[in-house]
Amino acid sequence: MSDAAQKITLAKGLNMGLRKAMEADAKVLVMGEDVGKLGGVFRITDGLQKDFGEDRVIDSPLAESGIVGTAVGMAMRGYRPVVEIQFDGFVYPAYDQIVCQVAKIHFRSKGRIKMPIVIRIPFGGGIGAVEHHSESPEAQFAHTPGLKVVACSNPVDGYWMIQQAIACDDPVIFLEPKRQYHADKAELDEDATPDPLFTSRVVRQGQDVTLLAYGPTVKTAMKAAEAASNEGRSLEVIDLRTLSPLDMEPVLASVRRTGRAVVVHEAHVNLGMGAELAARITEQCFYSLEAPVLRVGGFDTPYPASRIEEEWLPDLDRVLDAVDRTMSF
């Protein structure tokens, strides 16, 4: 560990990463609701307006389409806007601008106009919130050509991935597991060399079953692997990190060894990331499979009231149940 090492939360990692990116490139702007004096409702942009000024950390009127639409114009003028959507369930007013403009302008313009916009979305549940504050809309964006979609799961990745997303010349939907913002601390070495942004990573090695997770469910999967090891089962855990494009090589290499895969995400199972992963695994390593790819996720209902959200969210036991089922084939 170098001298630069320190223990940080995900919120701190993202804040430090944003600051680094703004220091490195004067064209980087932060836009969103309450991102200025307040530092964002989760304090991810804390202190940035004070240090970089109101021209670079812009408190926006309360209109998500307006925020993303003006970010498009800023990008056309050569800026690199980082947009904060306050909560996952509030991204939909901006959906048209994201899907019809942000995602398509590079293609429409034959590559003449770049859209280096990062749209940060705190996503996922488990914080006891009211409706629209706990959703997982990643599949809607991963389904859209022209966008890239990533999800960080831990403080160190938060620090590096936000900087890499800002440096990317393509629009990036950047998903942050809000339940993790202030949960766990991790050691950050600012002198380290990070993995490239659009890569997945094996975060726990195992032989029996491959667990595929991202964002908030990486922690769930890690807990499940720990519990399973007490029962003599060895689970491999992959933090996907990138959802579009998918980085299939580590996934396929793992499944070829284990023959079994379980995808874990908070989003609804129907037509979710798990469906795409199951299809690709089946297409690309059919003869290695000992069991069908199973999916553990939110039920195909709207997000429930918070007093029962833990029943809806995939937890350790539901993951282990799926592991049992895949082992029974």
Add this chain to the structure above:
Amino acid sequence: MTAFGPDLAEVFGPAQQDGGPELVQLLTPEGERVEHPEFSFTPEGDEAEAIRGLYRDMVLVRRIDTESTALQRHGELGIWAQLLGQEAAQVGAGRALRPQDFVFPTYREHGVAWCRGLDPLKLLGLFRGVDHGDWDPEDYNFGLYTIVIGAQTLHATGYAMGMQRDGVVGTGDPERDAAVVAHFGDGASSQGDVNEAFIFAASYNAPVVFFCQNNQWAISEPIERQSRIPLYQRALGFGFPGVRVDGNDVLATYAVTQAALQRARDGQGPTFVEAYTYRMGAHTTTDDPTRYRLSGDVESWKLKDPISRVQAYLRRNGLADAAFFDEVAGEADDLGARLRDGVKALPDPQPLDIFGNVYAEETDELRQQHDEFAAYLDSFEGSHA
């Protein structure tokens, strides 16, 4: 008065078919110059020369439109969005620009495109279906056509906010100070994005001119379906000025746009310009206006034709002779011929072009799809280059 303030019917008066007394006009439909207390036609250089130039622009732009409509009928274009009747609104707005200003068009701004020096064949490529717009916006300071109604007004506002940050607003240097024009129509004025653009532009005092061509029709829906009040009066509620100009009067449109642009360049913020005009043609070549509007309305607007009034003015005042009009007519014929030949010569895109430019940094998975499709095409013997 009512419990909720003044009776709005009294405030706004009866619906004004002719644009009402607030209409800024400098050249009547009969071709008479009239004075306006706030606005005057002050082009750079010789005035008569400038008016002849505007006449020429409008004639050529109309030819682009009529030729393109014909090309659609002949099957050479998939669709064409007609601007017939809106030549003055677009040429006036287009010629008021300085080179450093930037334009965000709808899909009907062929006249503004012309003023920015864009080859009309680039527009035809889009409507033929060979691409989504093959020009570099930076080369012309003219954005790509945007088909989602009103979306570009937010881009315009963001671009104007970028200009503010680049220090090209309110410096007092006429070569440096710049502004943006956001084009949209009466239908778009109902869109959330347009209203959000007003709010953002007002909040940040962004240098943007919201130029609304109220051509009275959003496909089949009349302006009364979009607004209970004159559109330009909406601006007040957002906190910036609005003005209604005779959109069939190229001198007035030029003058009002020029003033609004200067206001923006000077750092005084946004202006709403409602160019009051009429869509003489269909919404697009797929539309049939006989199903929803009266031919009598169209006939009455023919009397306000934007080109005839300039022609009458130039003739009556001896500012242009027959040779000039013949020359412009000849130029229009040449342009028409060039478009007819040019559109047929536009190369079709090739199947593998589908994969180009989805991303600035191409992904492995897309490259793989490209390669698989290429191999698939190659599997058909002799059918694919």
